[in-house]
Amino acid sequence: EADIYQTPRYLVIGTGKKITLECSQTMGHDKMYWYQQDPGMELHLIHYSYGVNSTEKGDLSSESTVSRIRTEHFPLTLESARPSHTSQYLCASSESSGDNEQFFGPGTRLTVL
Amino acid sequence: GENVEQHPSTLSVQEGDSAVIKCTYSDSASNYFPWYKQELGKGPQLIIDIRSNVGEKKDQRIAVTLNKTAKHFSLHITETQPEDSAVYFCAASKGSARQLTFGSGTQLTVLP
Numbered sequence: 001e002a003d004i005y006q007t008p009r010y011l012v013i014g015t016g017k018k019i020t021l022e023c024s025q026t027m028g029h030d031k032m033y034w035y036q037q038d039p040g041m042e043l044h045l046i047h048y049s050y051g052v053n054s055t056e057k058g059d060l061s062s063e064s065t066v067s068r069i070r071t072e073h074f075p076l077t078l079e080s081a082r083p084s085h086t087s088q089y090l091c092a093s094s095e096s097s098g099d100n101e102q103f104f105g106p107g108t109r110l111t112v113l
Numbered sequence: 114g115e116n117v118e119q120h121p122s123t124l125s126v127q128e129g130d131s132a133v134i135k136c137t138y139s140d141s142a143s144n145y146f147p148w149y150k151q152e153l154g155k156g157p158q159l160i161i162d163i164r165s166n167v168g169e170k171k172d173q174r175i176a177v178t179l180n181k182t183a184k185h186f187s188l189h190i191t192e193t194q195p196e197d198s199a200v201y202f203c204a205a206s207k208g209s210a211r212q213l214t215f216g217s218g219t220q221l222t223v224l225p
């Protein structure tokens with residue numbers, strides 16, 4: 001079954017730790033996205049990719065980095081986590097052509113102590 | 114860039130009543146307008162979308178209307194049920210080469 005997966009679902013970590021949030025999709029989509037969603041609900045685009053070896057920063061400035069070595073995999077890394085990074089992180093993917101229907105993963109809720 | 118405003122931020126209705134959520138967009142070149150539903154603990158899921166060459170679209174109890182002249186579009190849910198309770202997001206884009214710009218979300222609560 002085609003789907004989009006995120007791990008871990010929940011992560012509680014101490015300040016200064018390096019973390020990687022995983023995102024994988026089995027739909028063969030070229031485009032992938034990372035959004036940050038605060039408790040106020042609004043979705044902020046922080047990174048996107050149009051294909052392998054393509055990564056761009058989104059509208060919201062973020063200290064995180066991403067990589068796209070394989071089509072199906074789009075991990076997000078924080079080199080040194082801080083309490084200000086506490087948020088929900090949503091990964092999504094979409095086809096290259098046609099409309100922009102984005103398929104979202106279940107999200108990772110990150111808490112930095 | 115595109116700016117999408119969504120109202121209201123919270124909406125409570127009695128079960129069986131209708132709910133309406135409205136969005137306005139700023140870029141007249143936007144031509145694709147999806148609506149997403151996000152249930153607690155899950156990612157947003159597309160429930161209906163409309164393209165700029167269509168004024169209205171229906172899918173069972175859900176409908177979306179688009180007014181290109183006024184640059185606004187609305188989500189209509191009829192005969193609401195408790196399982197309709199969720200956060201709803203509107204969005205706009207200028208086609209597959211552009212990103213989606215999301216509204217700020219509406220928390221819909223359907224009271225039994």
